Amino acid sequence: MDPPHNDRLLRAAKGDRVDRPPVWVMRQAGRYLQEFKNVRKKYNFFHICQTPELASKVTLQPLKRFKLDAVIIFSDILVIPQALGMSVEMLPEVGPSFPRPLKIPGDLALLECDVDVDVALGYVYEAISLTCQKLEGRVPCIGFCGAPWTLMCYMIEGRGSQTVSGAKKWLYAYPKESHILLDILTNICIKFLVGQARAGARYLQVFDTLALHLGRDLFVKFAFPCLKKIAAKVKDELKQQDLDVPMCVFSKGTHHCLEMFEDTSYDVVGLDWTVEPAYALQKLPTKTLQGNLDPGALYSSKEDIEVLVKEMVAKFGGGKSKYIANLGHGVYPDCEPENMKAFVDAITAIV
Amino acid sequence: MDPPHNDRLLRAAKGDRVDRPPVWVMRQAGRYLQEFKNVRKKYNFFHICQTPELASKVTLQPLKRFKLDAVIIFSDILVIPQALGMSVEMLPEVGPSFPRPLKIPGDLALLECDVDVDVALGYVYEAISLTCQKLEGRVPCIGFCGAPWTLMCYMIEGRGSQTVSGAKKWLYAYPKESHILLDILTNICIKFLVGQARAGARYLQVFDTLALHLGRDLFVKFAFPCLKKIAAKVKDELKQQDLDVPMCVFSKGTHHCLEMFEDTSYDVVGLDWTVEPAYALQKLPTKTLQGNLDPGALYSSKEDIEVLVKEMVAKFGGGKSKYIANLGHGVYPDCEPENMKAFVDAITAIV
Numbered sequence: 001m002d003p004p005h006n007d008r009l010l011r012a013a014k015g016d017r018v019d020r021p022p023v024w025v026m027r028q029a030g031r032y033l034q035e036f037k038n039v040r041k042k043y044n045f046f047h048i049c050q051t052p053e054l055a056s057k058v059t060l061q062p063l064k065r066f067k068l069d070a071v072i073i074f075s076d077i078l079v080i081p082q083a084l085g086m087s088v089e090m091l092p093e094v095g096p097s098f099p100r101p102l103k104i105p106g107d108l109a110l111l112e113c114d115v116d117v118d119v120a121l122g123y124v125y126e127a128i129s130l131t132c133q134k135l136e137g138r139v140p141c142i143g144f145c146g147a148p149w150t151l152m153c154y155m156i157e158g159r160g161s162q163t164v165s166g167a168k169k170w171l172y173a174y175p176k177e178s179h180i181l182l183d184i185l186t187n188i189c190i191k192f193l194v195g196q197a198r199a200g201a202r203y204l205q206v207f208d209t210l211a212l213h214l215g216r217d218l219f220v221k222f223a224f225p226c227l228k229k230i231a232a233k234v235k236d237e238l239k240q241q242d243l244d245v246p247m248c249v250f251s252k253g254t255h256h257c258l259e260m261f262e263d264t265s266y267d268v269v270g271l272d273w274t275v276e277p278a279y280a281l282q283k284l285p286t287k288t289l290q291g292n293l294d295p296g297a298l299y300s301s302k303e304d305i306e307v308l309v310k311e312m313v314a315k316f317g318g319g320k321s322k323y324i325a326n327l328g329h330g331v332y333p334d335c336e337p338e339n340m341k342a343f344v345d346a347i348t349a350i351v
Numbered sequence: 352m353d354p355p356h357n358d359r360l361l362r363a364a365k366g367d368r369v370d371r372p373p374v375w376v377m378r379q380a381g382r383y384l385q386e387f388k389n390v391r392k393k394y395n396f397f398h399i400c401q402t403p404e405l406a407s408k409v410t411l412q413p414l415k416r417f418k419l420d421a422v423i424i425f426s427d428i429l430v431i432p433q434a435l436g437m438s439v440e441m442l443p444e445v446g447p448s449f450p451r452p453l454k455i456p457g458d459l460a461l462l463e464c465d466v467d468v469d470v471a472l473g474y475v476y477e478a479i480s481l482t483c484q485k486l487e488g489r490v491p492c493i494g495f496c497g498a499p500w501t502l503m504c505y506m507i508e509g510r511g512s513q514t515v516s517g518a519k520k521w522l523y524a525y526p527k528e529s530h531i532l533l534d535i536l537t538n539i540c541i542k543f544l545v546g547q548a549r550a551g552a553r554y555l556q557v558f559d560t561l562a563l564h565l566g567r568d569l570f571v572k573f574a575f576p577c578l579k580k581i582a583a584k585v586k587d588e589l590k591q592q593d594l595d596v597p598m599c600v601f602s603k604g605t606h607h608c609l610e611m612f613e614d615t616s617y618d619v620v621g622l623d624w625t626v627e628p629a630y631a632l633q634k635l636p637t638k639t640l641q642g643n644l645d646p647g648a649l650y651s652s653k654e655d656i657e658v659l660v661k662e663m664v665a666k667f668g669g670g671k672s673k674y675i676a677n678l679g680h681g682v683y684p685d686c687e688p689e690n691m692k693a694f695v696d697a698i699t700a701i702v
Contacts, residue, residue, distance in 0.1 A: 168647035
């Protein structure tokens, strides 16, 4: 793999000094863009994910509008449960929904654990390869997966939940079976991320969005070991293939144990907007930090967005090193693209 | 008001040494109890709230099962928006729902801001008085209200939301109107809490459950000033009436600025389970702390619940002073009452 012409993201991830903070945005391709909605009118959500031509098309859409330093492959964290044989639908208003979620530990027997991930999720690799071809090295393409705990939540809850109390019931009442499920998912995440890197992804992010529901004890016991193992194993396997791909963990709401990520192989720690940059800098002195503007801030006027971005970058030490600009979670569906542009422009204007 | 026979809660709130931690549980009356479900079969949710005989009956139900040190009046945080003229329904599966939420700042004109709170919410005072009569001083009755920011979220979102992005849009796009709405709600909260104390409530809690969606800057700018003013004003007004009622603030997810509550008139700070007790003890040295077992922990076996309770109390310094045992949020609807009993018993067994 030749380095992309714009390798700002990769250098910042590795801790190198850069001219200005690289910027990309979680969910930068998607529902807030009319050109995406036009594609969605014709095809259902998972059909787009599963069709490399469509997925790569949608992946590249935001690059035409905004001066982004990366694209992130258009896909969904729930492709892993799908690969395990679970049916997932995208329902209007509701979001992703599992007609038959896991109800009792015995349901684990229904999972197709012997799946060949590289076959089942080969469409994601193809979408990444195709995207890289189309990019012609302009910017790197980001690969990703959902973290085991977050996937477990969806597989048990069956849809978004305010408390994920069903999944937490497993942790408290069926700890052994929870570990079995988390192990299955961890191993699949490892293979899937390695496959994405081999297909051309230059940066890999693990999304543990639902970690926010866990207190420190449960996070340390169940979720964190999976995250740690994923980074260690993916790095190991990529090294054997002479690939060096920075990795980022976005573990939402885990302010209570940020320091634990120091002792992992992740290069980058993504932060949500409830974490103060000064606190994160103190807890994670060796890591590159990514984030963390409140997605709601994009409801502000363009002038206010510029001020908020400047404040954020200043709080992260000016952004010349070990910092990647992003929101603190995915962009909201009703975000005005013009305001997204104001966000990206405010970063790229930094000298 | 004579002190209740069991004033453990009030003494712990004031920082006095007690024989063991007082215990009560958020949502201790409600959906997880069959005797409550039996009442709900006959009456709709808000009819129960609005009928003092029913509200007091439901309030006292958990006291028959568990060795609790307080009851909390059965009511809902949304009685304040109702008093302002907004219609609220309790929908199965969905929860509270506003058929006509606030959509644009102009909708503020529709609120009945000149409402006489003591008349409109007099049914809550009557429910408290009746409950106190029936209690015959056994344990104190807790009064409460929703915090202005949390109420604003419901009034704009119209129902539970994963992001409260609609309400956050107001903060970013309409800051002036947001302050107007928050001021209206703050003043009502003050009157309502004073009225509840006059009716016999011996402990007052303010629930800012949706504060978890705010980063530090927004919390400090919008939500915190309301919370601070409420405690200061309620304490002032009660003092003039020779009433001394401890106050507790439960501001979920505000780990990033716990220390700010030191400089408020609250006696007690309620914590959710993502806050480590050691961290809270360091940030809030003068306050009594309340909480913070993960409600999900009640899915554990009774033996495990006992272990988890002991660990929690130990983390809070043993619980002989400045500590009130509780969950870190409301008990879940599918909690086994036997497990709730195991939680309460584990506290009351502490010597």
